[in-house]
Amino acid sequence: MNNFSNRIYVIGGIFVLVVLIFMIKLFNLQIVDDSYKLSAENNSQRQVTQYPARGLIYDRKGELLVYNQAVYDVMIIPRQVKRFDTLDFCKLLGIEKLDAIKKLEKAKNYSYRRASVFLKQLSSEQYAVLQEKLYKFPGFFVQPRTLRKYPRQSAAHALGYLNEVNNKEIKADSYYSQGDYIGKSGIELTYEKDLRGEKGKKIYWVDVYNRIKGSYRDGKFDKQPISGNDLISTLDIDLQEYGELLMQNKKGGIVALEPSTGEILAKISSPGYDPEMLVGRVMSKNYRALVQNDSLKPLFDRTLMAQYPPGSIFKMVNALIGLQEKVINPFTRFECHSGYHVGSFTMGCHAHVSPLDLRSSIMHSCNAYYANTFRYIVExxxxxxxxxxxxxWRNHVMSFGLGERLGTDLPNELRGGIPTLKYYLKKYRRKNLRALNMISISIGQGELLITPLQMANMCAAIANRGHYYTPHIIKSIGKEKGVDEKFTVKHETSIDSSYFSSVIDGMEMVVTGGAGSTGGLAAVPGIRVCGKTGTVQNAHVKDHSVFVAFAPRENPKIAILVYVENGVWGSRYGAPIAGLMIEKYIRGEISDSKRWIEKRMIEADLINQSEEK
Structure with missing residues (x-):
């Protein structure tokens, strides 16, 4: 009997407990938890994403490079759409009826209940007109957005552009929804998470005519957006614009670095494009034109992605390796009789005095000197x-940051190529190589491929007497975050610093050595410029013009690479353009004595002229 009574009490207790739990849950749902109420009220409210202001981008001196301009997207929720005057609606938006029908079907296919973009990027004027009549069109509302604007139509490859996210990007990051924008190239891509900020949301009461009647529940469920971080870039926009002017109607690139930090002062890929072309409704049309219809490939970033033979500017590296391995010294002399001759093999060279020591070999750019040096090293x-x-030899070369990605903070950097031993063994089908198998790389030709960024960095390493910092384009992020620590790491080459002085002597002689020197047009009065010309052989069209330089000789402020495709000789375009860039950066203006050179460089057109040799 007692057991039976106990069971009654237990069952009764369980029943009371269940009822109590149910009542607590019901109280929580009706009084405490607003989520169900919020859901029930969905038909009378509208949740609007509050997009944050994307971070601005400045140059190293505080000049504004990229800012935001307000635009408005027309959004649609298909389940809320009711019959409306299609012609009136299309007239307001400036679109055809057939186009509107297609957009409506696209929105339904995406989601019947979720908002999506119906028409992008109305101007403020269009928005003002539409807003007055929007109540006539249930299911439609306007979403404020921003577009990028450029006060200086320059540095398009460095800055990059935005475009709508694709499905892959949406799946990879829950931050994004259909219709959002994301950085696709340049700084906009690398620093996307710093620039984009954090989205907010705002919930409104709306009436049966789709008109906003006020903030829902006094903004209790609203979330304020957080603006993206502003970026201070390393670019000098005045130098950048000047470089683009000098490279107009030419193919190639310029990279200028600050040797003491690795900061990118200017990065010109030519031909380029106006960054405004890839903004707004005209973007798709312009993008197709730039990609499909322009054989000059203006979207192709030659500074990071073009892999060129470096030509004679590579001779300094070969000389430094020879010094390090003690197979030559600054006073070693080699004969040159119009080239390097071994049996039936000849590597030609231009006429100059002979024999030459190390310094003079750099000044005269003697091929025979570096063929001999290379052979002395590997043999x-x-x-x-x-x-x-x-x-x-190859390991020494790679210590200058050649043949591998430098790790810059710009996307799409290619690694270039320093041929491996395995490559040559396979190519010549032999177990043991001979120096003559790869002698052409001793003068920067053959299979050697280097990007313009790597060439400029190589020059910076020489300017620093044996070390470099990874090139980068951002100085600081927001108010507190400085440069990534990896950009402050000093990378040492494998060459002892004591060996650089004689090579730098030769580079200074290239610019100031008088008769026989090849870089005189790079000279800047009152500034000690050290440089090296290069003429890169090109089988069927005109040779390429190349020049590297740094200045001043002591405590250098700039290291620069100029690469002009089909520019014939390094002295014709590379040297004068580099000299002008150096003077512009250090002095801020071009002296009267060099105005004739400036005029000639600006007016030179290598694209529309014949490319036949």
Missing amino acids: SPKFGSVNNGYDV
Whole structure:
């Protein structure tokens, strides 16, 4: 009997407990938790995403490069759409009826209940007209957005552009929804998460005519957006614009670095494009034109993605390796009789005095000197074989940041190519190489491929007497976040600093050495410029013009690479353009004595002229 009574009490207790839990849950749903009430009220409210202001971008001196301009997207929720005057609606938006029908079907296919973009980027004037009559069109509302604007139509490749997210990007990051914008290239891509900020939301009461009647529940469920971080770039926009002017109607690139930090002062890829072309409703049309219809490939960033033979500017690296391995010294002299001759093999060279020591070989850009130096390195008895000698030589080369990605903060950087031992063994089908198998790379030709960014960085390493900092384009993020620590790491080359002075002597002689020197047009009065010309052989069209330089010689402020496709000789375009850029950066203006050079460079047109040799 007692057991039966106990069971009654237990069952009764359980029943009371269940009822109590149910009542607490009901109280929570009706009084405490607003989510169900919020859901029930969906038909009389509208949730609007509050997009944050995207961060601005400035140059190193505080000049504004990128800002935001307000535009308005027309949004649609298909389930809320009722019959409306289609012709009147299309007239307000400036679109055809058939286009409107297609957009409506697209929205339904995306989601019947979720908002999506019906028409992008109305101007403030269009928005004002539409807003007065929007109540006539249930299911439609306006979403404020921003577009990027450019007060200086420059640096398009460096800054990058925005476009709508695709499905892959939406799946990869829950931050994004259909119709959102994301950085697709340049700074906009690399620093997307810093620039984009955090979205907010605002919920409104709306009446049966789709008109906003006020904030829902006094904004209790609203969330304020957080603006993106502003970026201070390393670019000098005046230098950037000047470089673009000098490179107009030419193919190639310019990269200017600050040797002491690795900061990118200017980055010109030519031909380029106006960044405004990839903004707004005209973007798709302009993008197709730039990609499909322009054989000059203006969207192709030559500074990061073009892989060129460096030509004679590479001779300094070969000289430094020879000094480090003690197969030559500054006073080593080699004969040159119009080239380097071994049996039936000849590597030609231009006429100059002979023999030459190291400094003079750089000034005169003697091919025979560097063929001999390369051969002395790889055939040195201390390595045991040419195979081993080549590996040692290659490792020295790569210590200058060549043949691998430097790790810059700009996307799409290519690695270039320093051929491996395995490559040559396979190519020549032999177990042991001979120096002559790859002698052309001793003068920067053959299979050697280097990007303009790498060439400029190589020059910076020489300017620093044996070290470099990874090139980068952002100085600071927001008010507190500085440059990434990896950009402050000093990268040492494998060459002892004591060996650089004689090579730098030769580079200064290239610019100031008088008769026989090849870079005189890079000279800047009162500034010690050290440089090296390069003429890169090009089989069927005109050779390329190349020049690297840094200045001043002591405590250099700028290291620069100029690469002009089909510019014939390094002295014709590379050297004068580099000299003008150096003077512009250090002095801020061009001296009267160099105005004739400036005029000639600006007016030169290498694109529309014949490319035949």
